[in-house]
Amino acid sequence: MGQATETKNDSIPQVLQAIISNETNHALWLNTLSLLEHIGSRKILLTQSSEDTSEMILRHATEEARHALFFKKAARTIQPEFRSGYQNSSLVRGTAARIYFAKLDTLVRRNLRKVFPEEKTFTYLAYLYTTTVIEKRAMVIYTAYDEILNQNGSPIRLTNLILEEEGHLSEMSAEMFRLDPNASERLAQLEEEEAKIFARFWHQISEFSLN
Template sequence: MSYTISKVETDFPKLNSFLKKVIESPKQHFLWLNTLSLLEHIGSRKILLTQSNQNTSEMILRHATEEARHALFFKKAANSYREDQEATYKNNELLRGSSAKIYFAKLDASVRKELKKSNIAPEHHSFLSYLYTTTLIELRALDVYESYNQILRNTLASFQLDNLILEEEGHLDEMQKEIMSLDSEYMTRLERLIQKENTLFSKLLNQFILAVV
């Protein structure tokens, strides 16, 4: 990994305990995989909704496509636990689906609020919001996916996340380069946003844990 941005804080013992418990139950594992699919789908949809204009770049199209492919990957993995019908994104087929959606929405709102307080020209806010939100999500995803992937390996699961993790790392490299070119205060701004994300994810993880107790 060549990016130099800070990492999020992760309570790995708590995260790993949750992941091991999820994998022990086919039903809970199905819900978890489908929730990961939902989060990737939200990311892809948001990119297309907010960044589809005359300035849409190859990077944006590639990123939206890869997020959609990740959503499909997790959806297929979830469906491998179903025999009767394909999974939807209804709440009863998600692990704390409402909490997951709230996490994403509040994180995005925090980024937009931070940018409004800055001296950055308003015409750059939408693109920077995409860059910062994506960076925060993918920093978090790397911690979660790498821990999850190790457990999948240890249990000899039928699928692993190696290629997906490599793509997320590539996204972070691209995000950093773009942010640095637009925001001279990106390091201190990102640190503030990481602290907000840490709080939001801690609450989300607690909700996930309550769902599998």
């Protein structure tokens, strides 16, 4: 792939298949997914904890934390001795995973800051857009991953997790379109930029899968 700025979705199953063919790498991959869900949960609580915190936000943060725990436990399903935290040595390209999330967050905040100067609205919309873009990406990965797991007879399945992510996306979409008259165009633009950030991240994952 080199330093490609696009990642074709048909390359995702190939990389995932390569990862799960090695138990150690598979456990590290599951822990990496746990990290990303954990970062999402922590980010929600850090930015959205106020007197206006809604049921939707609390539910979303709780479910992200539960997803992080699900993936952490799944790593032990693959390797019973797996007890690691989020050290880079216990992840698939941990630094790249953290950079992906941070760059996406920066991208969204830079875009919105120019249009929504009022802090409360800006912070809420940043949460909605960042989470929506990253969860739409997660749906691509999780759907492909679940199919690979099924094909390989794995006891791990993502069916319920995917349904919960779909619910998040529906709720957040309604809020974005309520608050931002240009939500459709803005989301499309942010997804286009996210694709470039993701391609660099996935290049790192692809290289790992060849080990």
